[in-house]
Amino acid sequence: MSEILKLEGVVKCYESLRAVDGVTLSIKEGTVTGLIGPNGSGKSTLFNVISGLDRADEGKIWFRGIRIDNLPPHKIFSLGLVKSFQDPRLFLGMTVLDNLLVPPKGQIGENPLNAPIHSRWRAQEISLAKKSSDLLSRLLLKGLHKTLSAEISGGQMKLLEMGRTLMADPKMLLLDEPTAGVAPKLARDIFERLLALREEFNLTLFIIEHRLEVLFDYVEYVYVMHRGKVLAEGKPEEILENKVVAEVYLGG
Numbered sequence: 671m672s673e674i675l676k677l678e679g680v681v682k683c684y685e686s687l688r689a690v691d692g693v694t695l696s697i698k699e700g701t702v703t704g705l706i707g708p709n710g711s712g713k714s715t716l717f718n719v720i721s722g723l724d725r726a727d728e729g730k731i732w733f734r735g736i737r738i739d740n741l742p743p744h745k746i747f748s749l750g751l752v753k754s755f756q757d758p759r760l761f762l763g764m765t766v767l768d769n770l771l772v773p774p775k776g777q778i779g780e781n782p783l784n785a786p787i788h789s790r791w792r793a794q795e796i797s798l799a800k801k802s803s804d805l806l807s808r809l810l811l812k813g814l815h816k817t818l819s820a821e822i823s824g825g826q827m828k829l830l831e832m833g834r835t836l837m838a839d840p841k842m843l844l845l846d847e848p849t850a851g852v853a854p855k856l857a858r859d860i861f862e863r864l865l866a867l868r869e870e871f872n873l874t875l876f877i878i879e880h881r882l883e884v885l886f887d888y889v890e891y892v893y894v895m896h897r898g899k900v901l902a903e904g905k906p907e908e909i910l911e912n913k914v915v916a917e918v919y920l921g922g
Contacts, residue, residue, distance in 0.1 A: 672698070672699050673696045673697065673698060673699070673732075674697055674698065674699040674700075674733065674734055674841065674842055674874050675696065675697040675720070675731075675732070675733055675751075675842060675874070675876070676695075676696045676697075676731070676732045677693055677694055677695050677696070677720070677729065677730070677731050678694050678729055678730045678731075679692050679693075679694055679728060679729040679730070680692070680693045680694070680716070680719060680726050680728070680729030680730075680731060680739075681693075681726060681727045681728035681729055682712075682715055682716075682719050682724055682726055682727055683727050688898050689712045689715040689898055690712045690715050690716050690719060690726075690898050691712070691897070691898030691899045692728075692729070692898075692899060693712075693716060693729070693895075693898075693899065693900055694900070695893055695900060695903070697842075697874060697876055698874075698891075699874050700868075700872065700873075700874055701874060701875070701890050701891060702864075702865065702868065702874075702875045702877070702888060702889045702890050703875065703876050703877070703889060703890065703891045703892070703893065704877050704878075704879060704885045704886070704889040704891070704892040704893070704906075705717075705876060705877065705878045705879075705892075705893050705895065706878070706879065706880070706882060706885070706892060706893070706894055706895070706909075707894055707895035707896055707901070707918075708896065708918060708919065711895040711896050711897060711898070712895050712897070712898040712899075713846075713878045713895050714756065714846055714878065716895070717753055717844045717846055717876075717878065718753075719731070719739075720738075720751070720753075720844060721743060721746055721747075721751065721752075721753040721844055722738070722741055722742055722743035722745070722746040722747075723743055723753070725739075725740075726739045733746070733749055733750075733751050733842070734749065734750070734841065736749060738751070747838065748775065749841075750839065750840050750841030750842065751840070751841065751842050751844070752835045752838050752840035752842070752843055752844070753835075753843075753844040753845075753846070754831050754832060754834075754835050754843065754844070754845050754846060754848065755831065755846055756846040756847045756850055756878075758827040758828060758830065758831035759831070760819040760820075760827060760830060760831065760834075761819065762818065762819050762820035763818065763820065764818070764819060765815065765816055765817060765818055765819065766806065766811060766814045766815050766816075766817050766818075766819055766822065766830055767799070767802055767803075767806070767815035767816065769819050769830060769833075769834060770802040770805065770806070770830070770833050770834060770837050771795075771798055771799065771802060771837070772834070772837075773834050773835070773837045773838040774798055774837050774838065774839070775838065775839065777791070777794065777798075778790055778791040778794050779791035779794070779795060798837075801837070802815075802833075802837065803815065805833050805836060805837065806833065808863065808866075808867070809829040809830070809832060809833050809863060810826075810829060810859070810863075811826060811829055811830060811833070814826065824851050824852065825851075825852040825853065825856045828848060828849070828850075828851075828852060828860065829860065829863075831848075832845075832848065832860070832863075832864070832867075836867060836871065840871075840873065841872075841873070841874065842873065842874040842875070842876065843873055843874070843875050843876070844876050845864070845875060845876070845877045845878065846878045847878050847879060847880060848860055848861075848864070848877065848879070849861070849879065849881055849884060850880070854881075854884075857881055857884050858884060858887075861884060861885075861887070861888045864877075864888075865888060877889065885906075886906040886909075886910065889906060890905070890906075891903070891904070891905060891906075892904065892905070892906055892909045894909060894912075894915050894918075896918050901914065901915065901918065902914060902915050
């Protein structure tokens with residue numbers, strides 16, 4: 671398998687705080703990789719830097735062989751690297767279906783010259799609506815397409831956030847705590863669906879998750895961050911046996 675994402679010496683500072691401190695890592699295409707570490711270890715900041723929401727102060731990042739550390743978020747998004755948020759950033763005044771119809775790229779009707787002429791974009795809109803409907807069924811959201819996103823449960827919001835990332839035709843997903851705040855049963859359901867969607871859409875998954883008892887049942891490789899640095903890396907069973915990692919989590 672070839673590398674889809676590569677970081678080399680990435681640094682992000684906030685005044686004197688080095689939130690990300692010289693991170694070097696690589697992700698193989700088609701894999702499911704976990705990113706763990708105590709609160710404040712720099713995980714979410716790292717995802718923000720990779721996705722372009724924050725600019726790296728030092729280091730280099732490549733996605734599918736293209737240097738992206740100087741690109742704006744929308745350019746990185748257009749390359750197929752898509753980030754979901756720990757707290758779903760939905761359009762709460764829009765329906766579940768309409769939330770899914772926002773992310774797709776190249777929508778003909780978004781051009782002001784095309785918008786008044788329905789015949790130019792109707793077929794594409796129907797196709798996207800069908801794709802959205804199929805995705806809602808896969809994500810256990812069938813029947814909620816007309817419901818305002820503000821009126822669905824927290825777990826359903828998490829699933830809808832996942833659906834929005836998939837509507838963007840991604841090659842790789844950065845998932846920031848996809849099961850935070852949901853019941854244990856739904857947490858495993860979310861991971862099961864993620865793996866099924868990975869197979870269906872040929873995705874690479876990089877996942878921040880605090881529920882190690884769930885994460886380690888699904889990922890193939892794990893990076894551990896602590897104080898902005900990569901403390902350890904390896905297969906889940908190797909991380910579980912790592913005494914330094916255990917001390918960090920136990921506060922030693």
